[in-house]
Structure formats: C-alpha cells, structure tokens
Amino acid sequence: AQSVTQPDIHITVSEGASLELRCNYSYGATPYLFWYVQSPGQGLQLLLKYFSGDTLVQGIKGFEAEFKRSQSSFNLRKPSVHWSDAAEYFCAVGASEAAGNKLTFGGGTRVLVKP
Amino acid sequence: DTGVSQDPRHKITKRGQNVTFRCDPISEHNRLYWYRQTLGQGPEFLTYFQNEAQLEKSRLLSDRFSAERPKGSFSTLEIQRTEQGDSAMYLCASSLSSQGKLFFGSGTQLSVL
Numbered sequence: 001a002q003s004v005t006q007p008d009i010h011i012t013v014s015e016g017a018s019l020e021l022r023c024n025y026s027y028g029a030t031p032y033l034f035w036y037v038q039s040p041g042q043g044l045q046l047l048l049k050y051f052s053g054d055t056l057v058q059g060i061k062g063f064e065a066e067f068k069r070s071q072s073s074f075n076l077r078k079p080s081v082h083w084s085d086a087a088e089y090f091c092a093v094g095a096s097e098a099a100g101n102k103l104t105f106g107g108g109t110r111v112l113v114k115p
Numbered sequence: 116d117t118g119v120s121q122d123p124r125h126k127i128t129k130r131g132q133n134v135t136f137r138c139d140p141i142s143e144h145n146r147l148y149w150y151r152q153t154l155g156q157g158p159e160f161l162t163y164f165q166n167e168a169q170l171e172k173s174r175l176l177s178d179r180f181s182a183e184r185p186k187g188s189f190s191t192l193e194i195q196r197t198e199q200g201d202s203a204m205y206l207c208a209s210s211l212s213s214q215g216k217l218f219f220g221s222g223t224q225l226s227v228l
Contacts, residue, residue, distance in 0.1 A: 004157075036219075041221065042221060043118075043119065043206070043208075043218075043219035043220050043221045043222065044158070044206070044208075044219040045219070046216055046217060090157050090158070092157070101146060101148060101163070101208070101210050101215070101217045102148070102160055102163060102171065103158075103160060103217075104160070105157030105158050105159070106157050107155070107156055107157050108155075108156070108157050
C-alpha cells in the first residue's frame with residue numbers, strides 16, 4: 001500500500017522569501033503525485049501533478065515541484081511567497097493510472113507567512 | 116462551471132442518530148469521490164463512483180456507512196447510528212475521468228455529540 005509523509009507540520013516563512021515543502025512517498029511502482037492547497041473554509045485546490053515525463057513540474061500560483069525517484073520525494077517550492085500563500089498544503093499519491101484520483105494524502109504542512 | 120456543492124455545510128447530531136449528506140458534482144463529471152478529513156490530518160479516501168456504479172469502498176467505510184449515486188449525478192452519503200468517532204469533515208470531489216483534474220467541494224463538517 002502506498003503512503004505519504006510530510007515531515008514538517010508547520011512552516012513559518014517571511015513574505016518574499018522562498019518556500020520548500022517536503023514530501024516523501026512510499027509506493028512500489030511509478031507513482032502519480034499531486035500537491036493540493038487548502039485555505040480555511042475552502043475546498044482543496046490542485047496546485048500541480050506529476051504522472052510522467054519531465055521531473056520538474058510547474059503548477060499554478062507560481063509553484064513548482066520536482067520528482068526525485070532515487071529519494072522517493074516530490075518537494076514543492078515557490079521562489080517568493082505572498083501573504084495569500086498562507087494555507088495548508090497536502091501531498092498525495094495515486095495508485096495507478098486507472099485509479100488516478102483515488103488518492104492517499106499526507107498529513108499536511110501548515111504554512112504561516114510573516115509580513 | 117459552478118463547482119462541487121455539498122449540503123449541509125455543518126451538521127451537529129447526537130450519538131446514535133442517522134445523518135445524510137448530499138454532494139452535487141460538476142455536471143459533466145462522471146467520477147465522484149468521497150473523502151473524510153479529521154482535524155490535523157489529510158483527507159482519507161472512502162469510496163468512489165463512475166456514473167452510478169460504486170467501484171470501490173475503503174475498509175474505513177464500515178457497515179454503518181452507505182453511499183449512493185442513483186442517476187449518475189448527485190450522490191448521498193448516509194451514516195447510521197452515528198458515533199463520536201464519525202466526527203470529521205466529509206469531502207466530495209468529482210472529475211471528468213480517472214486522470215482528470217479533481218475538484219473538491221467545501222465539505223460537510225459533522226459533529227457527533
């Protein structure tokens with residue numbers, strides 16, 4: 001069975017600084033990887049996904065993530081954080097192409113942005 | 116699109132009561148998913164439908180839980196004889212296909228007293 005670990009429960013970053021959120025997965029085959037963001041009172045929103053191809057994936061809101069098979073990681077990055085990026089971020093893995101949206105989520109990382 | 120709608124937004128019930136939640140997916144989406152999220156945790160997969168067929172149920176979904184999608188459009192999730200451990204946010208999501216972008220609703224927050 002697949003699993004996802006997000007080692008950082010909370011991260012505080014200053015506005016304008018760079019952000020990196022860690023994600024490690026466990027899955028025997030080629031994983032289908034996702035990052036979602038959840039703002040208070042709002043539904044989860046897809047930031048980006050990786051199915052195959054280029055291991056550096058660009059997403060919405062200026063986010064990118066890099067798939068590293070050797071490290072079983074899919075870390076999320078943003079070069080310059082805005083106050084509106086304060087939210088909870090979830091990494092997720094899908095089991096297969098056919099069940100792509102049946103996801104296993106990590107526990108999340110809450111991002112706080114200091115002015 | 117109008118997005119995924121869930122009703123009600125909040126539900127408070129007493130232990131032992133039955134509750135039903137409704138999800139209206141984006142109209143042309145044939146896949147519909149239910150997830151459960153407890154405080155401080157990521158969402159956990161419960162079940163999903165392709166059109167009206169329920170294709171998979173998680174072992175998290177005990178016999179007290181039942182989900183339907185009778186005409187391949189809206190879906191309901193019923194919990195019978197609620198327990199305090201059922202308190203959680205119940206999330207619905209839909210997609211156009213198995214790999215299509217997943218759109219989540221805002222969820223139904225259930226509190227069992």
